[in-house]
Amino acid sequence: MRHAARSDPANRGARSDPAGDGTEPGRGARPGRGTGFRVAYGAAGLGGFLIVLEAAVRSGLVDARFLPPASEILRALAAELATAELWAALAETLWGWALGLAIAFCAAVAAGMLIGVVPGLRAATHSTIEFLRPIPSVALIPLATLLFGASLGSTLLLVVYASFWQVLIQVLYGVADVDAVAHDTARSYGLSAWSRIRHLVWPTALPYVMTGLRLAAAVAFILAITAELVIGSPGLGRSIQAAQSGGAVTTMYALVVLAGLVGVAVNAGVRAVERRVLAWHPSIRGEAPV
């Protein structure tokens, strides 16, 4: 009961949507709604979508020059997956994504904890944050080109800028959510400032941090692809651009599909981390026995 009022960040509310995603734990055991069922439904949905797509093209409803049939896209994807270039491009993209995300995450957590814990700093930085945060990362493309040209540096600049704010804002919410009674408890048992950060502030903020990480991971992936597409830094985005300008429409679609699949994998990966780290949290834990 207390958790509803206390440590359930509002932005986690969406997770209680039972059909929202197939990963919510503690519900898998419910008869008729098991993980297996949801995976099956998901696969059936995707299959149906592909069939509709295929039919639309084959029946001439859509021009095959602009949208090849799904079967051909999948065949092109298989062919691409057999080339070393594709794997190199994929590795570039993932490297830019992971490195940028890691830099942004560490910087934002450090900055957020500092701003949240040091009295007065929150008020002092508020206006600056509110000014910088809404600047769209893509508006920095000219700057990135100027500074780094078509290289990893450009990707990193965009990725870091976009994901930094996602994490920072969540950390700030999280740090502000420390329970008053828990705080009094920590003080009355003589916990030092550092211990309070480590054993109280950080765990309280962790659900928010994880939400921030999940949002940032998605945004970082978008920005990594964007940088490669627009600036031409090496990676999957540049390959898509190259396929398009070379008239290889089917290959272009295959790469887009691949980008989508990687995005799904990224999201699933972060959720898995989240579930491990937040096993104690009301949004993750099942109803407890004993």
Added chain:
Amino acid sequence: MRKVYEDRGVEALREVTFEVDAGELVCVVGPSGCGKTTLLRCVAGLLPPTAGSVRVGGVPVTGPPPRMAVVFQEYGRSLFPWMTVRQNVELPLKEKKVPAGRRNELVAGALAAVGLADVADAHPWQLSGGMQQRVAIARAVAYEPQVLLMDEPFAAVDAQTRADLEDLILALWRDLGVTTLFVTHDIDEAVYLGQRVIVLSGSPTVVMEDLKIDLPPERDQLTTRSLPRFADLRGRLYAQIQRARGDR
């Protein structure tokens, strides 16, 4: 001492003065909202009094004094859900730099004393309210405090658990000789537990009565509560509290 919450201009305590001897168990009763929690937080050094002072062992309190443990009314919120029961009890000892061997002893001893040895590795949210409250008590006991403050610790547990916990507190107090300030709104509980009962008035809050409980030191739920003297004291306090309410 006196306490005014400046931000809302609420005068929580008008003029409250009393002493507690070392090793004594004193109960504080008063109508709800009269400032019992405020009083306890001032004594615990979590809140500065507006006027007057709090002294523990002759030393003025400016922050949380060492060797003082507090059991909060909102026990659920005072346990850390990301830690197991054992970790919750152990954390203050780690902070005190108690060596690992002694620490394990204290944690095991405290959990056994409250009857929770077998759920040491559970998380607080896996336990019932009464069990959570016992974890909070175990944490206070393991800390080996000289002074123990308790804020309506049994307000939210069922009658049977409550009787058990009352006897637990009496046993711990007798065994450890810890100076205890026990806040409650339940007159029976105050008379049953206390060596003295301090009655606070309704707002503006002052000490209305400081009553010595001259019941035999060995207390028992059945016999003590059926003593004529128990009924006497209880009736007297009850009348006081009624007056405290009426004054408001």
